[in-house]
């Protein structure tokens with residue numbers, strides 16, 4: 001009489017653990033991978049905001065991208081799109097001002113085999129609203145942030161332009177690794193390194209990923225918005241500190257050159273048109 005419920009429970013437990021393991025995240029890869037997610041576009045921008053005339057730019061519109069890095073020792077989500085998944089109703093595209101998106105983020109993450117609960121680390125290139133859309137989803141991860149950026153986001157009065165505090169409010173109580181204008185080797189083997197690159201915002205950072213096959217890729221966040229900024233040295237009109245931006249650009253460009261790497265401008269349509277989307281990956 002007593003053994004029967006226990007047997008049923010044991011069977012249920014076995015089934016449960018089987019179910020869980022069947023849904024568990026994929027086995028860790030042997031070398032790092034970058035998964036790329038489409039988070040929409042930004043249209044109707046005035047090139048003057050970036051100190052350009054229309055005819056000086058090949059493409060004015062932005063794409064909006066986020067990335068998942070899967071490393072043998074864990075996972076890191078870098079940026080989180082521009083529109084919260086909760087705003088998508090009935091599969092319809094969502095438009096908010098200049099931002100629009102047709103696909104929520106989490107189904108794209110699931111296509112790669114991961115849920116937010118599977119993400120070990122979360123980092124933003126910076127706090128602007130077109131990067132923090134789904135930041136709250138990753139508050140269960142360890143948030144890696146520069147002190148100057150966090151102070152801006154959660155100061156007595158959140159400061160700065162393009163800030164949407166609601167979109168990242170849950171990060172306030174997340175387990176947090178605070179950096180002081182320094183680089184951070186996320187998995188300890190030098191293959192995934194957050195690099196301090198302030199200027200666009202006080203604690204802007206880029207992510208350097210050393211891939212076994214492709215080589216070094218720097219996910220540049222908004223170090224630049226347009227490829228033409230790289231060739232002309234111009235900075236946007238709304239930089240937190242344009243001189244800092246120039247110094248950060250010089251440092252990162254030298255790093256890319258020294259390592260024969262690639263630099264992916266997060267908003268650049270042409271760069272990302274040539275790259276695969278989740279569940280495909282770059283490694």
Ligand SMILES: [Zn+2]
Nearest residue numbers: 128130131222
């Ligand atoms: Zn941006």
